[in-house]
Amino acid sequence: MELHMDMMDSPCGLDVSLKVIGGKWKPLILYHLQGGPARFSQVKQRVVGISEKVLIQQLRELVAMNVLIRRDHQRVPPMVDYALTPFGETLVETLRPLCEWGTQNRARVAATLASASSQP
Amino acid sequence: MELHMDMMDSPCGLDVSLKVIGGKWKPLILYHLQGGPARFSQVKQRVVGISEKVLIQQLRELVAMNVLIRRDHQRVPPMVDYALTPFGETLVETLRPLCEWGTQNRARVAATLASASSQP
DNA sequence: CGGTATCCCCAACGATACTG
DNA sequence: CAGTATCGTTGGGGATACCG
Numbered sequence: 001m002e003l004h005m006d007m008m009d010s011p012c013g014l015d016v017s018l019k020v021i022g023g024k025w026k027p028l029i030l031y032h033l034q035g036g037p038a039r040f041s042q043v044k045q046r047v048v049g050i051s052e053k054v055l056i057q058q059l060r061e062l063v064a065m066n067v068l069i070r071r072d073h074q075r076v077p078p079m080v081d082y083a084l085t086p087f088g089e090t091l092v093e094t095l096r097p098l099c100e101w102g103t104q105n106r107a108r109v110a111a112t113l114a115s116a117s118s119q120p
Numbered sequence: 121m122e123l124h125m126d127m128m129d130s131p132c133g134l135d136v137s138l139k140v141i142g143g144k145w146k147p148l149i150l151y152h153l154q155g156g157p158a159r160f161s162q163v164k165q166r167v168v169g170i171s172e173k174v175l176i177q178q179l180r181e182l183v184a185m186n187v188l189i190r191r192d193h194q195r196v197p198p199m200v201d202y203a204l205t206p207f208g209e210t211l212v213e214t215l216r217p218l219c220e221w222g223t224q225n226r227a228r229v230a231a232t233l234a235s236a237s238s239q240p
Numbered sequence: 241c242g243g244t245a246t247c248c249c250c251a252a253c254g255a256t257a258c259t260g
Numbered sequence: 261c262a263g264t265a266t267c268g269t270t271g272g273g274g275a276t277a278c279c280g
Binding site for chain 2: 012013014015016017018019020022024027028031064065066087090091093094095096097098099100101102103104105106108109110112113116
């Protein structure tokens with residue numbers, strides 16, 4: 001069993017944010033929905049490397065947190081899409097600095113990663 | 121092979137950032153080093169719930185990425201501390217919006233989590 | 241098209257005990 | 261104090277098959 005001693009309020013809300021976008025794929029999913037709603041298969045194409053199983057899991061969790069909404073257009077063949085809620089938009093905003101940091105430091109991180117793996 | 125829009129440089133650097141602070145604990149560790157260097161045991165106390173094993177793993181990876189430095193003061197009993205590098209400081213900066221978002225939405229997220237767990 | 245259902249694997253995480 | 265060592269658990273992830 002885990003000892004959750006977070007009875008006192010955390011000094012910062014990072015723990016809250018991480019409950020919502022924690023996990024490997026959620027930030028990427030959110031990012032790729034910034035431009036507007038996207039269908040399941042579109043999200044899958046954009047989030048390179050994710051499996052369908054994991055994608056649907058993560059989407060559902062984000063829907064449950066009211067970060068995304070799922071819309072079923074009741075068609076045959078099926079037509080479903082996912083979109084950021086206003087709440088979700090506020091969250092994705094906070095990801096932007098992280099995004100820019102990554103863009104600026106892509107080469108540096110890649111280099112570090114490379115030299116780290118060559119020195120066991 | 122049709123539309124290789126995702127194969128060109130990622131639209132955003134989120135993937136890079138996630139390589140560095142991906143994982144459950146790293147953002148929290150970084151956050152708790154903002155005030156200045158801290159010893160192993162201090163970090164452990166601040167990052168509530170982390171085990172020693174995982175903590176040392178994550179610390180080492182952050183050191184390897186040049187986000188932290190480890191300083192061994194060569195004493196008995198051992199005296200080691202960890203501090204953000206200038207590079208690490210730029211990264212921790214980007215976490216701040218996420219932090220604030222969490223603080224502002226703590227109650228809402230907690231409520232959503234609660235109602236979600238009562239509705240299987 | 242947008243999922244479900246299974247099975248299986250493995251890396252990450254976790255708890256406890258022990259050591260230089 | 262700052263870690264190792266060891267063992268156990270978990271859930272992300274791949275592959276494949278199938279359904280409404």
